[in-house]
Amino acid sequence: MDFAKSDIQAMLLDSAERLLSENADVEYWRHQRSSALGFDEARWAQFAELGWLALPVPEAAGGLDGTIEDIALLNIALGKALATEPYVSTVVLADHVLKQAVDEARALELLGEIAGGTLRIALAHQENGAHPLDVEAAATLARPSAGGYLLSGSKIMALDAPSAGRLIVSARIEGEEGIGLFLIPADAPGLSAESYPLIDGTRASDIVFADVTLPADALLVGGNRGAAVLREAVDRASIALMAQAVGAMEAANKVCGAYVQERKQFGTAIGSFQAIQHIMADNFVAAHQARSMLYHALANADADEATRSAALSAARLVIGEAGQTVSRNGIQVHGGYGLTDEYAIGHYFRRLMCIEKQYGDLIQHGERFGDSIFG
Amino acid sequence: MDFAKSDIQAMLLDSAERLLSENADVEYWRHQRSSALGFDEARWAQFAELGWLALPVPEAAGGLDGTIEDIALLNIALGKALATEPYVSTVVLADHVLKQAVDEARALELLGEIAGGTLRIALAHQENGAHPLDVEAAATLARPSAGGYLLSGSKIMALDAPSAGRLIVSARIEGEEGIGLFLIPADAPGLSAESYPLIDGTRASDIVFADVTLPADALLVGGNRGAAVLREAVDRASIALMAQAVGAMEAANKVCGAYVQERKQFGTAIGSFQAIQHIMADNFVAAHQARSMLYHALANADADEATRSAALSAARLVIGEAGQTVSRNGIQVHGGYGLTDEYAIGHYFRRLMCIEKQYGDLIQHGERFGDSIFG
């Protein structure tokens, strides 16, 4: 166990500081939100140049073979800056699935494209009404057909899909157990998507597959391993998101700490009122515990599935609630200004709310962790 | 709907003020706790003289035929004074069962004895592991035998049993549906009791019936009506206890309000600190909502069972949690002194904790109310 940053981690954080800090402000966020994809493709190219998109990619594909801690530290920085780039979808989720793909050579090629910034991949696995933590519960069906598959079904709220060139789609395979993971071009004939923004400015799509024809090699991971691989990938995405939440909370606390020293009421800075001081103390405690719990999730990220998922869900509970505390209190100390789109705190608030509910919400993670305790 | 006190209510409160206020202090409470029964029998006699023991008794038995509102108002006063007398057991619970008894004449006689202060009755219905709100779940069994019954089984934590001359015991009757309610002398042969204090200084008993012989007329209410009558009686007890909780909270708030003005730290009364002010404000809100919710329970006390029990459980939720808020915060503002037996707040704390858990705790009432909402 070592809390100190390694050289590569220090470099990552240093480059993150340089690239992100200049654009971590309301003006930038509002501008991105109103842009076509919700983020700046030029900055995505810079992510590639800095090696961020190669972070978890194996050296064999020209990557950095980074650890989950490396990913977490970079995502803390992304969270601080409220970056809306589809980093988690492409670099954490898709990378992890590709690394488990049957056709290793092709996967390495795709990973290389990701690392180079020329390919973005989004995961489309959630179906309306399905339990987010039960990734096997897919009604989408792939029927073997003419040396390939015909895919039909629908997915909801595929995060970052509008900016992705390809999708990883989970589906039952007719005649097989489990679920398979398919790689599909986002513009495949028969695929239709309705895209929309989320409240944090990121984008998602509802996708319908109407007998989409897939070649045999579209199947990345077969039904025997699909669910396990997907659970792993989603858990890693959860960790990256939690890291972003920790970054967002710490940044929000900074913003609030400065605000309560500036803002005057009754002739004095509101930070001189004990009630405000105690709210800020609560926020500090919450963010501090959130970071501790991120560490707990990281320490168990590569443990057996039961241990990993219990640790992850426990972390989601603490971090999710901490996010509520920090952002709601943050708005409260800002008064009316906190409700405007023109102050940073409202942006942190919306981002933290999104993270809290993606890949399982507090109810679902609470239930899973409770079950892990009592069996 | 009328919030103003009626004449009889004003009289009751006036007499309560006179009798109870002089002995609503730590010295009195500590003395009573160390006494044989946990309360002062001389004061019980005064309760009788003031007509309090006749309050819900029908006029036919020399009673005052008081309403549930009358009972609640008196119990608010009892709660303020942390009276440990078995008022709820005898005058609320037992009276209600007796009023439904098959043998009306005998019941009136017993009610008269209660009103006169010569008879106290406790309810023994709870069994270990049984759901407190499922009064039908009794394993105690009455077997018909020689014109009467043989009773066997065991009860746990029969409140106020140690000072009661008779017990009302719930039991299945062999060969019948439902449960019967039996009146049994506390010293019946074959009955053994282990008595102990509760943390608030009141007393309870675990009772074992080893083939206790009962005459036929021991059966107050038969199996066809026993459970319904018992549910009604227990709900009325709940209301009286909630009224005591409201009284205790309001008194505790007074005590704390005075304390934070007296106690000095850092050269000033701690009540001048905004953190303390806000704690006191929280306590005021909690007690205020508790009283409102008592009113809700009262307004529905005579409604159909589904409405009544839903309202009652909702009230228990609010009042139970308010009791926690008021008493825990109350101790916090007292600092170390709050943990001693020598300050009033610790006594309110223990009483409120007891009320919260008697006749169903927060989990059980929460579940019942939730079920009433969603079916």
Next chain:
Amino acid sequence: MELRLDPDLETFRKEVRAFIDRVLPADMKERQLRKVANNAAVPDLLEWMRILNAHGRSVPHWPEEHGGCGWTPMQLFIFNEELYKADAPEFDWGGTHMLGPVLYTYGSDYLKDKFLPMIREGVTMWAQGFSEPGSGSDLASLRTSAELVGDKYVVNGQKIWTSGAAHADWGFFLVRTDKNVKPQRGISFLIIKMDTPGITVRQIPQINGEAHLCEVFLDNVEVPADQLIGEPGMGWTYAKFLLEHERTTSSFIYWSKRELARAKDIALGESVGGRRVADDPAFRARFAKVEADLLALEWSVLRVLAHEEFDAPEAAAASVLKIRGSELQQEITMLQVDAMGAKSLRFFDVAPVPPPAPTDAWPDYAPGRTTVALINRAATIYGGSKQIQKNILAKLAFGL
């Protein structure tokens, strides 16, 4: 004390329900039900006032001489409750509940004759200009000045958080007419037409996509002096009267009851892994506590309406209603949001009316829940923040 509901009131409730059912147009009800933001239906609001007015019920709480219904507080409670239950449009609270009572209590005959009918008949939308950038919780420090020049006040300054100022015809403002006395003493209550030269309104973009709250800039705005209500320097008193007159309004009890019912519908409509959200025990337990707390709030409102005597000044009860009312608004809207899980994260634009047509995945309740929940964080801020209310309570109830 006798707490059962008077049976006559049940009769009254039935009559009210039938009345609303008869006069509320179906398309208006539908728009109200499906609106994305709380304040998205201005034309309906005035139209609804006109409908109510046609039946003499647009300002039932006013004195009968000004068009009120002469109802008891309990009858008014039931009327309001039923309006919300039926998804009728909101009142224009600024006119009907804030300005109106100040006007008919303190206004000159000229002002009463001119404005009370406009409010009552649903002719005008009203903006409230109290807060300023530098004076949020510390309202008395407001600096917008009104100088008497001849028979006009010349107003200069800036207001903020003026709801709906962009669509309001008229506004009522707190302005400083005297800088040389104690802050509270120098404030006056002034009616200003919103299209007066010198007024600029900026809509503030909100975190939920609305721009309902506004900044109002007043630059040498000339206002006829007879639009000052009552006496100069008494504005603070009138503003306090207004708040005390509407003690139970801040409880949002009618709104919260309606929204809790909607939360229930959502919990029954949404499923996760084949289980209704309503059947999730943790969700159900949380829902039960909120519903119980809302019942407590409702009875607290009834106690205030009945002027029940209790162990503290009546104003303490008002702060209790504000604190619990605002907290419960937030809890109820978050129940709605949480019942929808990740689906609550979808952003729905407030501009297009109506919102997208319902689908299986996005039922009619989906658009708007998060829009409202986000802006609802304001509930514990405006009208005296939760922290201010607790200061007040500590003082009133305990003398701290």
Next chain:
Amino acid sequence: MELRLDPDLETFRKEVRAFIDRVLPADMKERQLRKVANNAAVPDLLEWMRILNAHGRSVPHWPEEHGGCGWTPMQLFIFNEELYKADAPEFDWGGTHMLGPVLYTYGSDYLKDKFLPMIREGVTMWAQGFSEPGSGSDLASLRTSAELVGDKYVVNGQKIWTSGAAHADWGFFLVRTDKNVKPQRGISFLIIKMDTPGITVRQIPQINGEAHLCEVFLDNVEVPADQLIGEPGMGWTYAKFLLEHERTTSSFIYWSKRELARAKDIALGESVGGRRVADDPAFRARFAKVEADLLALEWSVLRVLAHEEFDAPEAAAASVLKIRGSELQQEITMLQVDAMGAKSLRFFDVAPVPPPAPTDAWPDYAPGRTTVALINRAATIYGGSKQIQKNILAKLAFGL
């Protein structure tokens, strides 16, 4: 950063576990498990110190020259955790963790030679005399005076909340030796034998039936001047050192982990209407949140032990541990209590050891849970109340 646990530490943990299993007497373990109050086993406590000392492990955290084990902070963490897991008696924290470090850091050779062995070998129980009736959170205002007369200090005053003073052999006191300087500057750190003439101890009856906390009255108590630790007037500095040295102690992490495991046992042991309390979804959800929070606290402790750098002074982390540690102690003991429902209301006397023999209805875990939960309300009060900690945090983390 690399957060997986070092495999060597797992080996160490096994060794520690085997060691404790070997040396901890079964009857002592049983008494510890079944004690009604937290402080009900004084003789065992000293006996256990003697056993540990026989194996050189009674003060593992001290410097090796004074009998410490030379372990890393993580090893100490594991040792403590395993002690609690095994239901070993508590340390005499006053001696081993509070006075000890002050003594070996600032004490004269005479004091070190005299007292360190007494602590290490489990010879003496120690009382801590810091708080006074008028100085709770405002400790620096303490007034108990020590006047140097010849080679003796004459001590007059009163201490309160002195845990276990009735059974302590020696005590360490903060006393005022100089009234003419800033309050913090005039305080000294004095060792006093508890049977010195002039000392009167009154046990304070507590809400849980214990009388462990005491008042100590000092009336012209004569104390050899060489029992003053370090320099006169430096007592405040030493007291602060003591607190900083034991930054993670206030987290109560080992205790809370053990008690959460017990809460789990109770939830598995108790049933309501045929359903285990552990299977009650609302209880389970609450338990899960507490366990998650406790894991967060544990990692916060590990971060402090590793002196992880973060965005605030390290003392801020200490306040976090105190706040969360005390809140979690309360939540965990209330989980135990609530799992027992109404049965938790039975009062068990702390005096008789052992408590009543277990029965079906009253299993071995029943006596003591409420006793401990009641007194645990003190956790957010002593050692700097939660309010004080938040003041500190606001200042350290945000400069407020």
